[in-house]
Amino acid sequence: MARIICCGLGPGDPDLISVRADREVRAASHVAYFRKKGRPGQARRIVEGMLRPDVREYPMEYPVTTELAVDSAEYARLLADFYDAWADRLARLVQECDLVVLCEGDPFFYGSFMHLYARLQGRVAIDVVAGIPGMAGCWSAIGEPIALGNDVMTVLMGTLPEAELEQRVGTSDAVVIMKTGRNLAKIRRALAAAGRLDQAWLVERGSMPDQRVARLKDVDTADCPYFAIVLVHGGGSRQAAAE
């Protein structure tokens, strides 16, 4: 029976795709992937040069967002309709043959495909192939262990309220902050208030040839894409509980 194979592609370097995902992508007759309208799409970029010449591609283009605030009810409805329509379309497509869905990072770790995965439960067989999360590509670019020993590591979204960011950064050893972009000034204030700004890095396109690694304190907060990641390293100095 045909199925959907959702392949995590890792942080961006095609050499960091898993052996299995590499094999599935190269053999695929049908591939689908998310992208913004008019953009190539990050997942599709990672597999450039790997696809069969006769592959059929299904770019799933997000609805245009310039007219609506991304946190408005109308936009949420537009997005739900978009996911519903693509879930139906993929379910029909996969009646005939396997379909590979291309996903950045690891699909089960904050992956967009999960919106379709939830809608396709019980309708279609789906294999999910784990990938290296984008954050691991970013901390590898810095070349220091993100966490060691008994470190507590927290993964946060830059969309959280400033006071909560400050509190969580201040009580964690290692910190990963995603969804930066226009939240970067707020993130920087929260890190400074927690006394961690001097240790923070901003990494963009980690593992790719054009990766950018900078001390967060040196970055212009107006110049940060949404998908750049802020990292603070744990020091591995936390003691275990006495038992």
Place this chain on the structure above:
Amino acid sequence: MARIICCGLGPGDPDLISVRADREVRAASHVAYFRKKGRPGQARRIVEGMLRPDVREYPMEYPVTTELAVDSAEYARLLADFYDAWADRLARLVQECDLVVLCEGDPFFYGSFMHLYARLQGRVAIDVVAGIPGMAGCWSAIGEPIALGNDVMTVLMGTLPEAELEQRVGTSDAVVIMKTGRNLAKIRRALAAAGRLDQAWLVERGSMPDQRVARLKDVDTADCPYFAIVLVHGGGSRQAAAE
């Protein structure tokens, strides 16, 4: 110039090794890896059947631990001597040819090789190849997204004090708890106190043929290896800050 190539091998399934690490491992003339005395070693097991017939192997065997408590000062000194000696030995070896170090998961994410990496800074060129963290193999085995949307995810060690585990579990959406083993009864009490025990999973050898996935509440706490991982899924329902 020769160098050390530290290859993250992912959670255990050889099909989840990255294309690059797969290539480095198969081409290696010299490989080193940690293991417990008398055990094959998890990193070495992952690459079974992949090594060159003429490969030279350097098992780095942890000092025997039965006589000393693992949190004693004597054991810490024994371990430091062990890392010092192997750092020196690897530095000598790599004068002649490249050496591949085999590591489970992702080397920069709580990886044991970091003890050698720190000691070898400035002495030897070291490439670290990112891998899929063990926890990603575990949450993939369950087949649900570990974190979504604005979820806060916390990675904790089961060695932390019970009150702290309870507090952190209660204030996180998604939770990963490593270093379980003899800490499992404490972890279970902390999850129950935080009202999250019913949502918790225990996963052992995630991604491997003999993987074990169970509801934590159904597990005998005496029957848990140190490297099994406890997972609680985030629900993706946290709202972003209004701006």
